[in-house]
Amino acid sequence: MKAAIKDTPIDSEIVNDKIKDLNVQVVGKATIREIKRLVDNIESASGKKFIRMEMGVPGLPPAQVGTDAEIEALQRGVAAIYPDIDGIPILKKEVSLFVKNFLDIDVDPAGCIPTVGSMQGGFASFMTLSRLNEGKDTTLFIDPGFPVHKQQHKVMGLKFESFDVYEFRGEKLRAKLESYFEKGNIHSVLYSNPNNPSWICFTDLELSIIGDLANKYNVVILEDLAYFGMDFRKDYSKPGVPPYQPTVAKYTDNYILLISSSKAFSYAGQRIGMMVISNKLFNTQADDLLRYYTSNQFGRAMIFGTVYSLSSGTAHSAQYALAAILKAANEGKFNFVEEVKEYGEKAKIMKKLFLDNGFRIVYDMDIDKPIADGFYFTIMYPGFDGPDLIEELLYYGISAISLSITGSEHTEGLRACVSLVKRTQFPDLESRLKKFHEHHPIA
Ligand SMILES: Cc1ncc(COP(=O)(O)O)c(C=O)c1O
Helix, strand or coil, rough: CCCCCCCCCCCCCHHHHHHHHHCCCCCCCCCCCHHHHHHHHHHHHCCCCCCCCCCCCCCCCCCCHHHHHHHHHHHHCCHHHHCCCCCCCHHHHHHHHHHHHHHHHCCCCEEEEECCCCHHHHHHHHHHHCCCCCCCCCCEEEEECCCCHHHHHHHCCCCEEEHHHHHHCCCCCHHHHHHHHCCCEEEEEECCCCCCCCCCCCCCCHHHHHHHHHHCCCCCCECCCCCCCCCCCCCCCCCCCCCCCCCCCCCCCCCCEEEEECCHHHEEHHEEEEECCCHHHCEECCCHHHHHHCEEEEEHHHHHHHHHHHHHHCHHHHHHHHHHHHHHHHHHCCCHHHHHHHHHHHHHHHHHHHCCCCCCCCCCEEEECCCCCCCEEEEEEECCCHHHHHHHCCCCCEEEEEEEHHHCCCCCCCEECCCCCHHHHHHHHHHHHHHHHCCCCCC
C-alpha cells in the first residue's frame, strides 16, 4: 500500500481497507474475478467509477438477429426438447458455410459442433486429444495465453508445457516448436490468434511453420479464434471474398478450430461456441481411444463420449440464435466485423494516453510492424513489476490484470482490456494517468 500519503484520485484509505478485506497476500497476483470484486467494492465505498480494464467481456449489445431467433425458438417450445448432441442440422450447415466463407476452408457439417462456449470446446478437445495416443500425454501452449485453459488442465490432471512466443516470431518459431515436438510427448498445441493478451497476430509464414510441423510430427493444432476477424488492419468481413482470416487450416489437415461467439457476435451470455474438427481428424481411427470410448473414431469419441458426458450438447435455443447469426453473416447481411471495430478505435486512443504518460507497450511489435489495435493491449511502467503496478493503479482508479498469470515472461506487464471503458471516461483516464505520472517521475 504505497500511495497512502499522496493526493490520489481515489481515497487511499478506502483502497487500503478494501485491499485488506480481500485477504490475499499480493493483490496484484489475485485472479481476474478477485480483482473485479475488489474494484466493485472500492467503487461502491468511494462512489467513484474506475477505468475498468480487468475483464475481457464484450462491451457491445448482442447481435440482434441472434436474440430475435432465440426468442422465436423459445416461443416454438424448443426448451422442452433435447437437441442433438452434435448440434442441430441447420447450425452445423451454417458453421460449415461460415468457415468456407470467412476462412476459405472445407469442413463437413459433421465436424462442426456447437459447444457451451468455446471454453467447453477447449475442455472437450484437451480431454479427447490426451487419450488419442497413449504415448502422447502433453499439450503445448504458445503463450502468453488465456489462463483458464491451463486451469482446465489442472482440474483434469493433464500435463502441459508452454513458452512465451515473443522471442520466437517468424522463422525462429520452427526450431522452438521442433524442440518440443521431437520429444514425442506433445499431442496438441494451443494458441489464440489474435492473441489474448498480447494481440500478436501470427503471419502466414508462422501459420505455415506450425502446420508443416503438425504434419511432420502428427500433432493436432488447436487454433483458438476467440477474436475472429478482429485484426482490423485487414478487412476480413466479406463472405467468400479474400482476404480471409488467416488460419493454420491452410497448412495442415490435423486441426480443431475453437470459434467463440462471445466477442465477435457479443453473445457471451448464452455460452455458445463452435468446435470445428478437420475432416481428416474427425475420421481418424485410433485403437488407443477404446481405453475410454466405445468408438475408435475420433469424431464419434468426441461427440458420443466426451461432449455427451460433459453436457449432452448445447442449449437448444442458443443454437438457433447462432444459426441465424451465421446465416446473416454468410449471406452478407450482417457485418460482424464492422460491429466490433469500435474496440480497435478505442484501443488506439487509450494506448496514446498511456504512452503520453510514461507507460510503454510490452508486446509492442508484430514482427516488423507495431502491434494492431484491438480488444487488448499490454502496458508497463518503468520501475514497477506487474503486481505492484496493478496495486498502485488502484489508487488512481484504474484496474487491469497482471501478465504473470498468462504465461508471459514479461512479468513487469499488465493486460488492459478496452471493452468496458466508455469514451466518456477518456478525460478521466487522461487526468488519472497524468496524476500517476506526476507522482511517479521516471528517472
Ligand atoms: C483466448 C480465449 N479463448 C477462449 C475464450 C472463451 O470463450 P467463450 O466465451 O466462447 O467460452 C476467451 C474468452 O475471453 C478467450 O479470450
